[in-house]
Structure formats: structure tokens, C-alpha cells
Amino acid sequence: MKAKRIIIKGKVHDEGYRLFLLTEAESLHIENFDARNVLADGKQQLVVLVGVPEGEEEKVARLIEFARTNYPPDASVLAVQVEDYPEEVRSVESFRQSFMVAQLAKIAQGGVVLLKKQDRSLEKQDETINALREESAKTREVLKEESPKMREVIKGRIEEDVEWLKSEIIEMKTTLGRVKAKVGVV
Secondary structure, eight states: OEEEEEEEEEEOTTSSHHHHHHHHHHHTTOSEEEEEEEEETTEEEEEEEEEEOTTOHHHHHHHHHHHHHOOOTTOEEEEEEEEEOOSOOOBHHHHHHHHHHHHHHHHHHHHHHHHHHHHHHHHHHHHHHHHHHHHHHHHHHHHHHHHHHHHHHHHHHHHHHHHHHHHHHHHHHHHHHHHHHHHTOO
16 A cells, blocks of 8 residues: 555644545545644644555545645645555545544534533523512512502693693683673574
8 A cells, every 4th residue: 555644734623624625525425534723833734644556556646636725715834745654544434434523522612512501501591580580579669659649640640631621711702702792692
């Protein structure tokens, strides 16, 4: 088996890079593939191992060329290094399986975080509902106490207005009676 190690440096973690290269390796019918995110001196690297049987080295060359010229949309590649790799490279199926398990684990962890946030949001929502209920009860009590007073104020104001209207009507009738008498209308 002929194998190569491709080291891709730059902003290459959490960008979908491994799946990006796996997809291309599968389209080239590469049988052995592995890819790992690593930190080297605190800097992100993607280490890709690729191997093919004797006589199929062109597939590896095509994957290397692809890796040098194509990147996931949000990745930022600073360098692509290629070197011989003397050891065995696991099968693409084995890599795919472990990769999917790792991705499912990330999804599960994200789900747990979301559930915890949802639980906290529900607690806050319950607190808000209870506070609104308390305020609503206080408002009802205030209205219950103040309603009779407001009714008395309104009743008094209406009675005053009615008395004023009565006096206005009496005054208009008196004026109208004088006008009729002057005009001679009975």
C-alpha cells in the first residue's frame, strides 16, 4: 500500500473539513482514509492519512491536488504539506463509522446543553407567570377597595351634572317663554 500524510494548517477545526475531504476521497474510490483535528504548538491542523493499493497512486495524487485547491467555505488554509506515511491507514468505512459516532456525540452534547437552557428558560417563564399572578391579585384587591370610592365620586359627579342640566333647561324654558310672550305666540 502506498500511503501519504497530508497536513493542512490554518483555521481548519469545526469547519466540516473532515467530511469535506471524506466525500472527495469516496468519490475517488480511495479505500483507506483517516482524518483527525489536532493542535500543534497551539495551532489548528488537520492530519489526513490516505492509502491505496499499488498501481492506484493517481487517486492519492488527485486527492492531494483537491486538498491544495479546495476548502470548506469557512476554513482558512495557511499551508498544505504532504509526506510519505509508512504505516497502515484504516479503511474508509472504519473512518466513516467512527466519524459519524463522534459527530453524533457532538450532537448529543449539544442537545443536552439545549435541554439545560430550555429547563432554565422554563423556570424563568414560571417565575414570570407567578410574578404576573401576584401583581394581578394585588391589582384586583386595589380595584376592589377603590371601586366603591370611584363609584361614589362618579355618582356625585353625575348628580352634579344632572342638576346643572336641570337648571340650564329651566333657564332655557324661561327664556323661551319670554320670547313667545313678546312675539305673541301662545
